[in-house]
Amino acid sequence: MGLVVQKYGGSSVADAEGIKRVAKRIVDAKKNGHQVVVVVSAMGDTTDELIDLAGQVSPIPAGREFDMLLTAGERISMALLAMAIKNLGHEAQSFTGSQAGVITDSVHNKARIIDVTPGRIRTSIDEGNIAIVAGFQGVSQEGKNITTLGRGGSDTTAVALAAALDAEVCEIYTDVDGVFTADPRVVKKARKIDWISFEDMLELASSGSKVLLHRCVEYARRYNIPIHVRSSFSGLQGTWVSNSNEAHSEQGDRKVEQAIISGVAHDTSEAKITVVGVPDKPGEAAAIFRAIADAEVNIDMVVQNVSAASTGLTDISFTLPKAEGRKAIDALEKTRSAIGFDSLRYDDQIAKISLVGAGMKTNPGVTATFFEALSDAGVNIELISTSEIRISVVTRADDVNEAVRAVHTAFGLDSDTDEAVVYGGTGR
Amino acid sequence: MGLVVQKYGGSSVADAEGIKRVAKRIVDAKKNGHQVVVVVSAMGDTTDELIDLAGQVSPIPAGREFDMLLTAGERISMALLAMAIKNLGHEAQSFTGSQAGVITDSVHNKARIIDVTPGRIRTSIDEGNIAIVAGFQGVSQEGKNITTLGRGGSDTTAVALAAALDAEVCEIYTDVDGVFTADPRVVKKARKIDWISFEDMLELASSGSKVLLHRCVEYARRYNIPIHVRSSFSGLQGTWVSNSNEAHSEQGDRKVEQAIISGVAHDTSEAKITVVGVPDKPGEAAAIFRAIADAEVNIDMVVQNVSAASTGLTDISFTLPKAEGRKAIDALEKTRSAIGFDSLRYDDQIAKISLVGAGMKTNPGVTATFFEALSDAGVNIELISTSEIRISVVTRADDVNEAVRAVHTAFGLDSDTDEAVVYGGTGR
Incomplete structure (x- = not known):
């Protein structure tokens, strides 16, 4: 049995009961003979409460001090988790990002991990302890200041530690049973995916799936660390994300058929x-x-139509996060005379629907089936963009749920039962 | 103008308004030309809330993880304070105990400071910043683990930093106007003391005065750092604690008459x-x-009476913190047969009243006046113990307020007006 890195999100440790439940799960892994390193987020709403406090003392809290503030959140959850584990008769030690050797660049509030030097963690687990590490935080190489990795950073901490410690697997515990073929809140018949490749998972993450962040999957792919996304509530087998789909089941070796979609x-x-x-x-x-x-401003899809021959003018459309809409419009208005366009249209009542699967490379009918399903559901397509293993369309926001269900059914993804369960809130 | 270390307790930074008020006071000191280092406690009830959380996950939270947990409190207050100062247009940086170079022994939950290496603080203030340091916490020399100094530890942090940085003064901001001739909640006519020697302050601290802890005054005396205890609410001159009583007033040099008591x-x-x-x-x-x-178990006063000649038996009485009563009784019961005493009496309805003043060494009537005042007030004395500059008696707990007032009046300590004001709760 080798080393396992487990990550628990804020919803899994939202209160004392949650912390005690998670402690039991960690101790079980230890009893099974694993060395265990745990990465934990701040409890429930702690981060939001701290952000609210910051807003009360300063209208523009940011940078170094904001990171110092937010990192108090994981400090609380990791210490409590270590106490709860000790209370079950096992030894545990908690470590800040800095103590765990999570070295980042100096970009406060959204730092990037540039190195992990987990000497203290290695010593701690070799002495028989369970090591608890604060997610979401690190220390800057220059200046030795406390940094944070931005929302979802705890997942990245877990994968980075798993890579640095050469772990067998990085288990991401969350409030759903794994990665589903669609959002279970929208599609009742969504199925849990047993195995998915890094590439497909990356496309899902950048297309709106919130279970894993793109950055975390990217890191796992680079260092070839299998991720096991699973529920901290149910204890069921979840979704394995890896290069190869062999030998990942806890029930023994088996090979899962790769789905087309x-x-x-x-x-x-x-x-x-x-x-x-x-x-x-x-x-x-x-x-x-x-x-x-x-x-x-980060943009996503870009489409330019063929220009009308009569006018020599064309339209260029692109999508971007709603939060950056204002900034983009302002920037474009300033250049209007220099560029010489007619007008700007801003539309935030849109939805993007994406079909992801490496199988589409070798199955030519996929695009046709996708568009037919949307058409049969009466959903109009406004923009289209494709990659090798993904097709995305933009529709009206009102149509999104119906569109997702129609496409899910058309590709035979529906399960026989309504199996999807959502247990709590969302982690970070 | 030199370097000033200011310390603010939890009641001074209990909420966003408090933090903003304190930020203004700090900026004022900076504008007056001082280099400013600020030591801050956790906000209001934060520490108690964290202790409560710990109790929910483990019945015996202690040691390393408990310190990790509690130190989240100052991390929050110091980051918010730095933000509030920046919002007033001044540069501030916050530092954990570890970053500030507060090196302690490895006794978790009540560590002792063994060295202070404030290199980062010095650099920060020399660059023009106001440095905010987390009180109450340090890092162990062996193992580099996070430690806490125990309740009241923030005052000690402030004095230790003042010594290491060779500060002009260590200002302890609290919720009263200074050190009073008696507890203002008991004696309405208690007077604020303008100046008091380290020695008298040490005796007051070990006799029940809660404004400064014994350990903090001891540290200040060893390194000869003047302490100025004052209110963060009123801004008035408070009480100077030092070796010499010269030149301590902000209004200019003056020498305060040393009181007998x-x-x-x-x-x-x-x-x-x-x-x-x-x-x-x-x-x-x-x-x-x-x-x-x-x-x-720590004991305080000890009294043994002359034995009765007829029996050859004597009684031995001692006082100790109520919290340790159970432990002491248990320890004594176990040795009863070996020692051969008759019985144990436990009495927690007592009060200790102490009169402190270096002047009593050269004023022979002090003890007589003390006892007469108690007698006139109808207060019975149960135990007596004395040091060179202190007389303490034990009385019934019910008598304590009347006894303190009577003694205060008898030594001419009453002010002409009811001047004492208490602004908030109690700091740590």
Whole structure:
């Protein structure tokens, strides 16, 4: 039995009862003969409460001190978890990100991990302890200041530690039973995925699936660390995310058939901006996206239609996070005369629906089936973009639930029963 | 203008408003040309809430993880305070005890400071920042684990940093205007003391005065750091505690007349144990106090009466913290047959009243006046113990307020007006 890294989100440790339940699960893994390293998020709403406090003393809390503040959250949960484990008769030690050797760059509030030097963790587990590590936080290489990795950073902490410690697996415990073929809150017949490749998981994560963050999966793929996403409430086998789909079941070795389609993701957090009447000549699109980039706005889908021959003008549409809509519009307005477009249209009543699966590379009918399913459901397609293993469309926000269900059924993803269960809130 | 260390207790930073008020006060000191280092406690009831959480996950939370938990409290307050200062247009950086170089021994929950290496603090203030340091916490020299200094530890942090940084003064901000000649909640006419010597302050602290802890004053005396105890609410001049009483007023140099009596302290936190019928022969008292010491119980006053010639038996009484009463009784019962005493009496309805002042060394009438005042007030004396600059008596707990007022009046300590004001709760 080797080393296991387990990560528990805020909803799993929301109160004393949750902490005690998680402690039992950790001790079980230890009793099974594993060395166990646990990464834990702040309890329930702690982070939001701290952000609220910060807002009361300063309208623009950010940077170094904001990170110092937020990292108090994991400090509380990890110490309590260590106490609860000791109370079950096992030895545990908690470590801050800094003590655990999580070294980051100096970009406060959204730092990137640049190295992990887990010497103290290795010593602690070799002495027989269970090591509890604060998720979401690190220490900057320059200046030795406390940093945070941004929302979802605890998952990345777990995968990075698993890589540095050469763990067998990184178990991400959450409030659902695993990764589903669609959002179980929308599709009652969504099925839990037993195994999914890193590549498909990356596409799902960037298409609106919230179970794992893109950054975390990217890190796991780079260091080839299998991730096991599972529920801290049910104890069932969850979803394995890895390069190979062999030998990942706790029930023994078995090979799961790779599905043509892994799942259907949707995302209602984006808005669409259309730049109307752009002169169709070289450099115009570049000027538009340079203005957007200079405003530090991240864009997602981009579509440019063929220009009308009569006018020589074209429209360029792109999607972006709603939260950055204002910034993008302002940046574009400033360049209107230089670029010479007619007008801007802003639309935040859109949804993106994505079909993900490596199988579509070798199954030519996928796109047709996808569009037919939407058409049969009476859903209009506004934008289309594709990658090798993903097709995404933009529709009206009102249509999203019906569209996801229709596509899910059309690709034979529906389970025979309503199996999906959601246990709690959402972690970070 | 030199360097000032300011310490703010939990009641001064209990909420966002408190933090903003304290931030203004800190910025004022900076504007006056001082370099400013601030030591801050956890907000209001934070520590108690964390202790309560710990109790919910484990009945015996202690040691390393308990310290990890509690230190989250100062992390929150110091980060918020730094944000509030930045919001006033000044630069501030917060530092944990570990980052500030507060090195302790490895005794978790009540560590002692063994060194302070404030290199990062020095750099920060030399760069023009206000440095905010977490009180109450440090890092162990061996093992680099997070430690706490026990209740009241923030005051000690402040004095230790002031010594290491060679500060002009250590200002302890609290919720009263300074050190008073008696507890203002008991004696309405108690006067604020303008200046008091380290020695008298040490006696007051060990006799029940709660404004400064003994350990903090002891540290200040050893390194000769003047302490200025003052209110974070009123902004008035408070009480200077130092070796010399010259040049301590912000209004300019002046010498305050040393009073014969500094003040009257009282303490209702102790109980009295009487060991009845102890054979009056060598080694008996030693055996009793060895049993107490082995149980790690701290005792305060000890009195042994002359034995009755007829029986050869004597009684030995001592006082100790009520919280340790059970432990002491248990330890003594176990040795009863070996020592051969008759019985134990436990009495927790007592109060200790102490008169403190270096002047009593050269004023022979002090003891007589003290006892006469108690007698006139109808207060019975049960035990007496004295040091060179202190007289303490034990009375019934019911009599304590009347006794303190009577003694306060008898030594001419009453002010002409009811000047004492208490602003908030109690800090730590």
